Amino acid sequence: MPFDLVTVTVPATANHLAVLRTAVGGFAARDQFTLDQVDDLRMAVEEAAVQLLRHSRGERITMDVETTGEGVEVRLTGNVADDDPVIDESSFSWTILRALADDIRIESRDGQAVIVLAKHRLDVDGAN
Amino acid sequence: MINEDRRAHTKELFLQLRATGDPAVRDELAQLHLPLVEYLAKRFKDRGEPLDDLIQVGSVGLLKAIDRFDLEREVEFSTYATPTIVGELKRYFRDKGWAIRVPRRLQELSLRLNKLVAQLTQDLGRAPTVPELAKAAGVSEDEVLEALESGQAYSTTSLDAPSGDDEDAPMRGDRIGEEDMRLDNLEYFASLAPLIEQLPERERTILYLRFFKGMTQSKIADQIGISQMHVSRLLTRILEFLREGMEGTTDR
Numbered sequence: 001m002p003f004d005l006v007t008v009t010v011p012a013t014a015n016h017l018a019v020l021r022t023a024v025g026g027f028a029a030r031d032q033f034t035l036d037q038v039d040d041l042r043m044a045v046e047e048a049a050v051q052l053l054r055h056s057r058g059e060r061i062t063m064d065v066e067t068t069g070e071g072v073e074v075r076l077t078g079n080v081a082d083d084d085p086v087i088d089e090s091s092f093s094w095t096i097l098r099a100l101a102d103d104i105r106i107e108s109r110d111g112q113a114v115i116v117l118a119k120h121r122l123d124v125d126g127a128n
Numbered sequence: 129m130i131n132e133d134r135r136a137h138t139k140e141l142f143l144q145l146r147a148t149g150d151p152a153v154r155d156e157l158a159q160l161h162l163p164l165v166e167y168l169a170k171r172f173k174d175r176g177e178p179l180d181d182l183i184q185v186g187s188v189g190l191l192k193a194i195d196r197f198d199l200e201r202e203v204e205f206s207t208y209a210t211p212t213i214v215g216e217l218k219r220y221f222r223d224k225g226w227a228i229r230v231p232r233r234l235q236e237l238s239l240r241l242n243k244l245v246a247q248l249t250q251d252l253g254r255a256p257t258v259p260e261l262a263k264a265a266g267v268s269e270d271e272v273l274e275a276l277e278s279g280q281a282y283s284t285t286s287l288d289a290p291s292g293d294d295e296d297a298p299m300r301g302d303r304i305g306e307e308d309m310r311l312d313n314l315e316y317f318a319s320l321a322p323l324i325e326q327l328p329e330r331e332r333t334i335l336y337l338r339f340f341k342g343m344t345q346s347k348i349a350d351q352i353g354i355s356q357m358h359v360s361r362l363l364t365r366i367l368e369f370l371r372e373g374m375e376g377t378t379d380r
Contacts, residue, residue, distance in 0.1 A: 022277060029273055034255040035245065036344045039360045043367065050371060092320055092374070096367065099339050122254070 004067040012056045012078060017049045020063050020076075027065045028072055032121055041119050044100035045074060048115045051087050052078045055113065071102070071120040080113040087115070134160060135204060142199050157194050158187065164206050165190050168213050175221060182217060189216030193326075201322045208322060211372035218368070237275040241265060242355040245346075255346040255356060279357050323373040331366050334359060 008023045010016035025042040033041070045063070052061060058079030066073050080086060086106055087094050097104050103118035138160060145153045162183075169182035193209035201208070244264050248256040258276075262269045324332055330352065337343045337351070345363070349356040 025277070026273060029258045029276070030269065032257050032259070034257050034346075035261070035276075035356060035360075036255040036346050038258075039345055039363075043364060046364075047367065092370070096339060099342060 004065075006065045007062060008065075009060050009062045012053055012059055012061045014050075014053065016061075017046060017053070020049055020061075021046050023063065024065055024074060028119065031067060031072060033071070033119065034122065037119055037122075040100040041072070041074070041117070044097055044104075044117050044119075045076070047093060047096055047100070048076050048087075048104075048117060051093055052076055052080075052113065052115060055080045055084050055086050057081060068118070071118065074117040074119075076115045076117075077112055079111055080108070082108075082111060084108070084113065086113045138205050139199070142197065142205070145194075146199065154191075154194060158190055161190055161206065161209065162187070164209065165213055168210065169217065171214075172217050172221070177221075182220075185216055185220045186213045189213035192216070196326055198325070201325075203322050207373075208326070211323065211369050212326060214372050215365070215369050234275050234278045237265075237267070237271065238279050238357075241272065241275055242357055245356055246349075249346045249350070249356070255344065276357070279361070319374060320370065323370055326373075327366065327369070331362060334362055335366050338363060 004027075006023065006027055008020060010019050021042045024045045025038055028038045028041050029035075049061060049063075056078040060078075062077045064073075064075040064077075066075075086108075087097070097117070101117040102120045103116075105116050107114045107116065138157065141153055141157045141160070144150065145157065165183055165186035169179060169186045172182055173179050189212045190209060193205075193212040196212075197205055197208055241261060244261060245256060248260060248264055252260070256264070258269050258272050262272045265272065324335065327335070333352065334348055337348045338345070343351075345359045346356045349359045352359070
Protein backbone atom coordinates (compact mmCIF):
# COMPACT_ATOMS: atom_id res chain seq x y z
CA MET A 1 0.00 0.00 0.00
CA PRO A 2 1.48 3.35 -0.94
CA PHE A 3 2.08 5.64 2.01
CA ASP A 4 0.37 9.00 1.86
CA LEU A 5 1.37 12.17 3.60
CA VAL A 6 -0.76 15.27 3.41
CA THR A 7 0.39 18.51 4.99
CA VAL A 8 -1.88 21.46 5.66
CA THR A 9 -0.62 24.70 7.16
CA VAL A 10 -3.04 27.36 8.34
CA PRO A 11 -2.85 30.69 10.16
CA ALA A 12 -3.09 30.17 13.90
CA THR A 13 -6.63 31.47 14.31
CA ALA A 14 -9.89 29.85 15.36
CA ASN A 15 -11.51 30.46 12.00
CA HIS A 16 -9.03 28.26 10.20
CA LEU A 17 -9.45 25.18 12.30
CA ALA A 18 -12.40 24.10 10.18
CA VAL A 19 -9.97 23.60 7.29
CA LEU A 20 -7.97 21.11 9.36
CA ARG A 21 -11.12 19.31 10.41
CA THR A 22 -12.40 18.95 6.87
CA ALA A 23 -9.01 17.89 5.54
CA VAL A 24 -8.49 15.13 8.07
CA GLY A 25 -12.10 13.98 7.65
CA GLY A 26 -11.73 13.73 3.92
CA PHE A 27 -8.46 11.84 4.25
CA ALA A 28 -9.77 9.34 6.79
CA ALA A 29 -13.06 8.78 4.99
CA ARG A 30 -11.19 7.65 1.89
CA ASP A 31 -9.00 5.35 3.95
CA GLN A 32 -11.49 2.69 5.05
CA PHE A 33 -12.38 4.14 8.42
CA THR A 34 -15.98 3.85 9.57
CA LEU A 35 -18.14 6.96 9.83
CA ASP A 36 -17.80 6.85 13.62
CA GLN A 37 -14.04 6.77 13.37
CA VAL A 38 -13.93 9.58 10.83
CA ASP A 39 -16.02 11.76 13.12
CA ASP A 40 -13.90 10.84 16.13
CA LEU A 41 -10.79 11.87 14.28
CA ARG A 42 -12.31 15.15 13.14
CA MET A 43 -13.32 16.02 16.68
CA ALA A 44 -9.95 15.00 18.05
CA VAL A 45 -8.14 17.22 15.57
CA GLU A 46 -10.43 20.10 16.45
CA GLU A 47 -9.86 19.66 20.17
CA ALA A 48 -6.10 19.24 19.84
CA ALA A 49 -5.85 22.20 17.49
CA VAL A 50 -7.83 24.40 19.85
CA GLN A 51 -5.49 23.56 22.72
CA LEU A 52 -2.45 24.18 20.56
CA LEU A 53 -3.93 27.47 19.44
CA ARG A 54 -4.32 28.63 23.01
CA HIS A 55 -0.65 28.09 23.69
CA SER A 56 0.65 29.03 20.32
CA ARG A 57 3.03 31.91 19.94
CA GLY A 58 3.45 31.54 16.24
CA GLU A 59 1.61 32.63 13.15
CA ARG A 60 0.88 29.19 11.72
CA ILE A 61 -0.23 25.71 12.71
CA THR A 62 0.76 22.72 10.61
CA MET A 63 -1.07 19.43 10.35
CA ASP A 64 0.53 16.33 8.85
CA VAL A 65 -1.78 13.42 8.11
CA GLU A 66 -0.04 10.19 7.23
CA THR A 67 -1.19 6.70 6.37
CA THR A 68 0.47 4.06 8.50
CA GLY A 69 0.26 0.28 8.65
CA GLU A 70 -2.34 0.44 11.39
CA GLY A 71 -4.31 3.40 10.22
CA VAL A 72 -3.51 7.07 10.25
CA GLU A 73 -1.26 9.37 12.26
CA VAL A 74 -1.97 13.05 12.62
CA ARG A 75 0.67 15.49 13.83
CA LEU A 76 -0.28 19.03 14.80
CA THR A 77 2.63 21.39 15.22
CA GLY A 78 2.80 24.91 16.60
CA ASN A 79 5.32 27.21 18.24
CA VAL A 80 4.93 27.35 22.00
CA ALA A 81 6.90 28.53 25.01
CA ASP A 82 9.55 26.11 26.27
CA ASP A 83 8.31 23.68 28.90
CA ASP A 84 4.70 24.37 28.02
CA PRO A 85 2.90 21.03 28.34
CA VAL A 86 0.05 22.42 26.18
CA ILE A 87 -2.50 19.97 27.54
CA ASP A 88 -2.77 19.05 31.19
CA GLU A 89 -3.21 15.30 31.55
CA SER A 90 -5.77 15.79 34.29
CA SER A 91 -7.95 18.01 32.16
CA PHE A 92 -11.23 17.21 30.46
CA SER A 93 -9.54 17.99 27.17
CA TRP A 94 -7.17 15.09 27.68
CA THR A 95 -10.08 12.81 28.59
CA ILE A 96 -11.84 13.74 25.36
CA LEU A 97 -8.74 13.14 23.27
CA ARG A 98 -8.05 9.78 24.86
CA ALA A 99 -11.60 8.72 24.10
CA LEU A 100 -11.50 9.93 20.50
CA ALA A 101 -8.01 8.84 19.45
CA ASP A 102 -6.46 5.41 19.82
CA ASP A 103 -3.16 6.96 20.73
CA ILE A 104 -2.07 10.38 21.79
CA ARG A 105 1.20 11.91 22.86
CA ILE A 106 2.75 15.35 22.93
CA GLU A 107 6.32 15.97 21.91
CA SER A 108 8.21 19.19 22.27
CA ARG A 109 11.52 20.36 20.94
CA ASP A 110 13.07 23.68 20.01
CA GLY A 111 10.11 25.83 20.90
CA GLN A 112 7.68 23.63 18.99
CA ALA A 113 4.99 21.38 20.39
CA VAL A 114 3.70 18.46 18.36
CA ILE A 115 0.46 16.75 19.30
CA VAL A 116 0.44 13.28 17.78
CA LEU A 117 -2.86 11.45 17.32
CA ALA A 118 -3.33 7.99 15.92
CA LYS A 119 -6.44 6.19 14.77
CA HIS A 120 -6.38 2.51 13.92
CA ARG A 121 -8.37 0.89 11.14
CA LEU A 122 -10.66 -1.95 12.09
CA ASP A 123 -9.40 -5.23 10.74
CA VAL A 124 -11.43 -7.26 8.28
CA ASP A 125 -13.56 -8.93 10.92
CA GLY A 126 -14.51 -5.68 12.51
CA ALA A 127 -12.66 -6.37 15.72
CA ASN A 128 -11.01 -3.41 17.47
CA MET B 129 -21.82 50.58 36.61
CA ILE B 130 -18.56 49.01 37.68
CA ASN B 131 -18.21 45.22 37.81
CA GLU B 132 -18.42 44.87 41.58
CA ASP B 133 -21.70 46.75 41.66
CA ARG B 134 -23.08 44.82 38.74
CA ARG B 135 -22.29 41.49 40.33
CA ALA B 136 -23.89 42.44 43.62
CA HIS B 137 -26.93 43.86 41.88
CA THR B 138 -27.22 40.74 39.72
CA LYS B 139 -27.25 38.55 42.77
CA GLU B 140 -29.94 40.67 44.38
CA LEU B 141 -32.08 40.53 41.29
CA PHE B 142 -31.81 36.76 41.02
CA LEU B 143 -32.87 36.42 44.63
CA GLN B 144 -35.84 38.63 43.87
CA LEU B 145 -36.65 36.73 40.71
CA ARG B 146 -36.59 33.46 42.57
CA ALA B 147 -38.84 34.80 45.27
CA THR B 148 -41.38 36.58 43.09
CA GLY B 149 -40.99 35.31 39.50
CA ASP B 150 -41.67 38.90 38.46
CA PRO B 151 -41.09 39.38 34.71
CA ALA B 152 -40.02 42.97 35.34
CA VAL B 153 -37.09 41.65 37.37
CA ARG B 154 -36.19 39.29 34.55
CA ASP B 155 -36.18 42.26 32.17
CA GLU B 156 -34.01 44.25 34.51
CA LEU B 157 -31.51 41.41 34.61
CA ALA B 158 -31.51 41.29 30.83
CA GLN B 159 -30.93 45.04 30.59
CA LEU B 160 -28.14 44.83 33.11
CA HIS B 161 -26.28 42.28 31.04
CA LEU B 162 -26.92 43.75 27.64
CA PRO B 163 -23.32 45.05 27.50
CA LEU B 164 -22.15 41.43 27.67
CA VAL B 165 -24.40 40.54 24.74
CA GLU B 166 -23.07 43.50 22.76
CA TYR B 167 -19.50 42.53 23.54
CA LEU B 168 -20.02 38.96 22.38
CA ALA B 169 -22.10 39.94 19.35
CA LYS B 170 -19.32 42.20 18.12
CA ARG B 171 -17.07 39.18 17.65
CA PHE B 172 -19.34 38.14 14.83
CA LYS B 173 -19.73 41.50 13.20
CA ASP B 174 -17.59 40.74 10.17
CA ARG B 175 -19.81 38.00 8.85
CA GLY B 176 -22.22 40.14 6.89
CA GLU B 177 -25.05 40.42 9.40
CA PRO B 178 -26.23 43.72 10.94
CA LEU B 179 -25.03 44.16 14.50
CA ASP B 180 -28.56 44.90 15.69
CA ASP B 181 -29.73 41.49 14.50
CA LEU B 182 -26.81 39.85 16.24
CA ILE B 183 -27.63 41.64 19.47
CA GLN B 184 -31.22 40.41 19.16
CA VAL B 185 -30.03 36.85 18.70
CA GLY B 186 -27.59 37.15 21.59
CA SER B 187 -30.36 38.48 23.81
CA VAL B 188 -32.34 35.30 23.23
CA GLY B 189 -29.35 33.41 24.59
CA LEU B 190 -29.16 35.77 27.55
CA LEU B 191 -32.80 35.15 28.45
CA LYS B 192 -32.25 31.39 28.26
CA ALA B 193 -29.30 31.73 30.60
CA ILE B 194 -31.32 33.85 33.03
CA ASP B 195 -34.07 31.26 33.11
CA ARG B 196 -31.67 28.40 33.76
CA PHE B 197 -29.27 30.05 36.18
CA ASP B 198 -29.11 28.57 39.65
CA LEU B 199 -27.85 30.90 42.38
CA GLU B 200 -26.53 27.95 44.36
CA ARG B 201 -23.79 27.51 41.78
CA GLU B 202 -20.57 29.19 42.78
CA VAL B 203 -20.15 30.85 39.43
CA GLU B 204 -20.62 34.39 38.21
CA PHE B 205 -23.67 34.83 36.06
CA SER B 206 -21.72 36.48 33.23
CA THR B 207 -19.35 33.49 33.10
CA TYR B 208 -22.32 31.15 33.09
CA ALA B 209 -24.18 33.06 30.40
CA THR B 210 -21.33 33.50 27.93
CA PRO B 211 -21.42 30.06 26.27
CA THR B 212 -25.20 30.15 25.96
CA ILE B 213 -25.10 33.54 24.26
CA VAL B 214 -22.25 32.58 21.95
CA GLY B 215 -23.98 29.28 21.17
CA GLU B 216 -27.09 31.14 20.09
CA LEU B 217 -25.04 33.38 17.82
CA LYS B 218 -23.22 30.47 16.22
CA ARG B 219 -26.45 28.62 15.65
CA TYR B 220 -27.87 31.68 13.95
CA PHE B 221 -25.14 31.58 11.33
CA ARG B 222 -25.50 27.88 10.80
CA ASP B 223 -29.23 28.14 10.31
CA LYS B 224 -28.77 30.92 7.81
CA GLY B 225 -26.22 28.90 5.90
CA TRP B 226 -28.06 25.68 5.27
CA ALA B 227 -31.10 26.63 3.25
CA ILE B 228 -29.27 29.05 1.03
CA ARG B 229 -26.07 27.29 0.19
CA VAL B 230 -26.59 23.55 0.13
CA PRO B 231 -28.01 22.21 -3.15
CA ARG B 232 -31.26 20.32 -2.95
CA ARG B 233 -29.55 17.29 -4.44
CA LEU B 234 -27.20 17.08 -1.47
CA GLN B 235 -29.97 17.59 1.05
CA GLU B 236 -31.90 14.69 -0.48
CA LEU B 237 -28.85 12.48 -0.73
CA SER B 238 -28.08 13.20 2.90
CA LEU B 239 -31.51 12.02 3.97
CA ARG B 240 -31.23 8.88 1.91
CA LEU B 241 -27.76 8.14 3.28
CA ASN B 242 -28.94 8.49 6.86
CA LYS B 243 -31.44 5.71 6.36
CA LEU B 244 -28.81 3.53 4.70
CA VAL B 245 -26.32 4.16 7.49
CA ALA B 246 -28.84 2.95 10.06
CA GLN B 247 -29.54 -0.14 7.98
CA LEU B 248 -25.88 -0.94 7.33
CA THR B 249 -24.98 -0.39 10.96
CA GLN B 250 -27.52 -3.03 11.89
CA ASP B 251 -26.25 -5.44 9.24
CA LEU B 252 -22.54 -4.95 9.90
CA GLY B 253 -22.68 -4.53 13.66
CA ARG B 254 -20.70 -1.32 13.28
CA ALA B 255 -20.92 1.96 11.35
CA PRO B 256 -20.19 1.55 7.59
CA THR B 257 -17.16 2.98 5.83
CA VAL B 258 -17.62 5.49 3.02
CA PRO B 259 -16.94 2.89 0.30
CA GLU B 260 -19.53 0.57 1.82
CA LEU B 261 -22.04 3.38 2.02
CA ALA B 262 -21.36 4.51 -1.54
CA LYS B 263 -21.85 0.99 -2.83
CA ALA B 264 -25.12 0.55 -0.97
CA ALA B 265 -26.43 3.90 -2.19
CA GLY B 266 -25.29 3.36 -5.75
CA VAL B 267 -23.37 6.65 -5.83
CA SER B 268 -19.70 7.57 -5.99
CA GLU B 269 -17.54 7.92 -2.91
CA ASP B 270 -17.03 11.58 -3.75
CA GLU B 271 -20.76 12.19 -3.68
CA VAL B 272 -21.06 10.50 -0.30
CA LEU B 273 -18.23 12.63 1.05
CA GLU B 274 -19.85 15.77 -0.31
CA ALA B 275 -23.13 14.93 1.38
CA LEU B 276 -21.43 14.10 4.67
CA GLU B 277 -19.38 17.26 4.65
CA SER B 278 -22.35 19.46 3.84
CA GLY B 279 -24.29 17.85 6.65
CA GLN B 280 -21.56 18.66 9.12
CA ALA B 281 -21.52 22.38 8.63
CA TYR B 282 -25.02 23.20 9.72
CA SER B 283 -27.24 23.32 12.74
CA THR B 284 -29.57 20.58 13.78
CA THR B 285 -32.28 23.02 14.64
CA SER B 286 -32.58 24.41 11.15
CA LEU B 287 -35.91 23.48 9.59
CA ASP B 288 -34.09 22.22 6.52
CA ALA B 289 -31.49 20.13 8.35
CA PRO B 290 -31.27 16.74 6.65
CA SER B 291 -31.39 14.28 9.46
CA GLY B 292 -34.89 12.95 8.90
CA ASP B 293 -35.20 12.77 12.67
CA ASP B 294 -37.85 14.47 14.68
CA GLU B 295 -35.54 17.03 16.25
CA ASP B 296 -37.81 17.87 19.15
CA ALA B 297 -39.09 14.43 20.03
CA PRO B 298 -38.54 13.46 23.66
CA MET B 299 -35.80 10.91 24.21
CA ARG B 300 -36.52 7.26 23.83
CA GLY B 301 -34.48 4.59 25.49
CA ASP B 302 -33.08 4.37 28.96
CA ARG B 303 -32.60 7.58 30.80
CA ILE B 304 -29.29 7.86 32.56
CA GLY B 305 -29.61 8.29 36.29
CA GLU B 306 -28.74 11.83 37.37
CA GLU B 307 -26.68 10.24 40.13
CA ASP B 308 -24.43 8.35 37.75
CA MET B 309 -23.62 11.36 35.67
CA ARG B 310 -22.79 13.56 38.59
CA LEU B 311 -20.53 11.12 40.38
CA ASP B 312 -18.47 10.37 37.35
CA ASN B 313 -17.77 13.85 36.25
CA LEU B 314 -18.00 16.04 39.30
CA GLU B 315 -15.19 14.33 41.10
CA TYR B 316 -12.69 15.08 38.40
CA PHE B 317 -14.07 18.04 36.57
CA ALA B 318 -15.70 20.36 39.02
CA SER B 319 -15.58 23.29 36.66
CA LEU B 320 -17.53 21.29 34.12
CA ALA B 321 -20.57 20.64 36.30
CA PRO B 322 -22.29 24.02 35.98
CA LEU B 323 -21.86 23.89 32.22
CA ILE B 324 -23.24 20.39 31.95
CA GLU B 325 -26.26 21.50 33.96
CA GLN B 326 -27.05 23.95 31.20
CA LEU B 327 -27.24 21.25 28.57
CA PRO B 328 -30.60 19.72 27.68
CA GLU B 329 -31.07 16.16 28.86
CA ARG B 330 -30.45 14.62 25.48
CA GLU B 331 -27.11 16.41 25.11
CA ARG B 332 -26.05 15.46 28.62
CA THR B 333 -26.80 11.84 27.87
CA ILE B 334 -24.81 11.90 24.65
CA LEU B 335 -21.83 13.47 26.41
CA TYR B 336 -21.98 10.89 29.15
CA LEU B 337 -22.38 7.90 26.84
CA ARG B 338 -19.58 8.99 24.54
CA PHE B 339 -16.91 10.07 26.99
CA PHE B 340 -17.68 8.25 30.19
CA LYS B 341 -19.13 5.05 28.82
CA GLY B 342 -17.05 4.98 25.65
CA MET B 343 -19.96 4.17 23.35
CA THR B 344 -19.57 4.76 19.62
CA GLN B 345 -21.73 7.40 17.96
CA SER B 346 -23.67 4.72 16.12
CA LYS B 347 -24.56 2.92 19.30
CA ILE B 348 -25.59 6.17 20.94
CA ALA B 349 -27.70 6.99 17.88
CA ASP B 350 -29.41 3.65 18.12
CA GLN B 351 -30.00 4.03 21.84
CA ILE B 352 -31.46 7.51 21.64
CA GLY B 353 -33.36 6.99 18.41
CA ILE B 354 -31.68 9.56 16.17
CA SER B 355 -29.26 9.27 13.25
CA GLN B 356 -25.49 8.87 13.61
CA MET B 357 -25.01 12.11 11.69
CA HIS B 358 -27.22 13.89 14.17
CA VAL B 359 -25.22 12.52 17.11
CA SER B 360 -22.05 13.68 15.40
CA ARG B 361 -23.36 17.22 14.96
CA LEU B 362 -24.63 17.37 18.51
CA LEU B 363 -21.32 16.17 19.90
CA THR B 364 -19.42 18.80 17.97
CA ARG B 365 -21.71 21.49 19.33
CA ILE B 366 -21.55 20.14 22.86
CA LEU B 367 -17.77 20.22 22.86
CA GLU B 368 -17.75 23.74 21.46
CA PHE B 369 -20.18 24.81 24.14
CA LEU B 370 -18.04 23.34 26.91
CA ARG B 371 -14.92 24.92 25.52
CA GLU B 372 -16.58 28.31 25.42
CA GLY B 373 -17.59 27.98 29.01
CA MET B 374 -14.33 26.71 30.38
CA GLU B 375 -11.92 29.22 29.03
CA GLY B 376 -13.71 31.91 27.12
CA THR B 377 -13.84 31.66 23.40
CA THR B 378 -11.06 30.67 21.07
CA ASP B 379 -11.54 33.66 18.85
CA ARG B 380 -8.55 35.87 18.64
